Amino acid sequence: GAGVSQTPSNKVTEKGKYVELRCDPISGHTALYWYRQSLGQGPEFLIYFQGTGAADDSGLPNDRFFAVRPEGSVSTLKIQRTERGDSAVYLCASSPRAQETQYFGPGTRLLVL
Amino acid sequence: QKEVEQDPGPLSVPEGAIVSLNCTYSNSAFQYFMWYRQYSRKGPELLMYTYSSGNKEDGRFTAQVDKSSKYISLFIRDSQPSDSATYLCAMKNTGGFKTIFGAGTRLFVKA
Numbered sequence: 001g002a003g004v005s006q007t008p009s010n011k012v013t014e015k016g017k018y019v020e021l022r023c024d025p026i027s028g029h030t031a032l033y034w035y036r037q038s039l040g041q042g043p044e045f046l047i048y049f050q051g052t053g054a055a056d057d058s059g060l061p062n063d064r065f066f067a068v069r070p071e072g073s074v075s076t077l078k079i080q081r082t083e084r085g086d087s088a089v090y091l092c093a094s095s096p097r098a099q100e101t102q103y104f105g106p107g108t109r110l111l112v113l
Numbered sequence: 114q115k116e117v118e119q120d121p122g123p124l125s126v127p128e129g130a131i132v133s134l135n136c137t138y139s140n141s142a143f144q145y146f147m148w149y150r151q152y153s154r155k156g157p158e159l160l161m162y163t164y165s166s167g168n169k170e171d172g173r174f175t176a177q178v179d180k181s182s183k184y185i186s187l188f189i190r191d192s193q194p195s196d197s198a199t200y201l202c203a204m205k206n207t208g209g210f211k212t213i214f215g216a217g218t219r220l221f222v223k224a
Contacts, residue, residue, distance in 0.1 A: 102212070
């Protein structure tokens, strides 16, 4: 079956702009996670959704970052007033239920010029 | 100090060699230990999953957890060029949703 998909695969933007990154989880997966992976580093947890609600957003670095999952399926990560330090790969993962195996998407490569 | 420490490598071995990859951690509350493989420009893929201490074997892969030393290992036997990738250790608490990853070790297996 289809895995986790993320769009766009690459995004180049200018400092100060607003970006939206989309994640389509595996159908039926109730848990959804966002991570950020900088060059040479492991994924860093950002936020976890159980259904439509953000159960843990403690990894969001500041209030420029926001994520939604309005219908409990697709999720969008939103970054306002982008900074060069936001450049990274943003990974999405989903699992059938909380605590179960996470399946990762290929990521969106964000470059802020 | 990071919660999870992992040598970034790179580690280069000849085909057929036994590979040993390791991580140390500081949080004694971690109970779930995982190894992921990540190919270039792809998302991580779960390889092995262990709860608490002990060993787990799956084909050419063996995962070991030593909670007394806060040390985990992944062994790859009869390594193949297709094993060339970045290997990430990861761990989390019981009941926790946040998975903490190591920085990853880049492995090259030469034919």
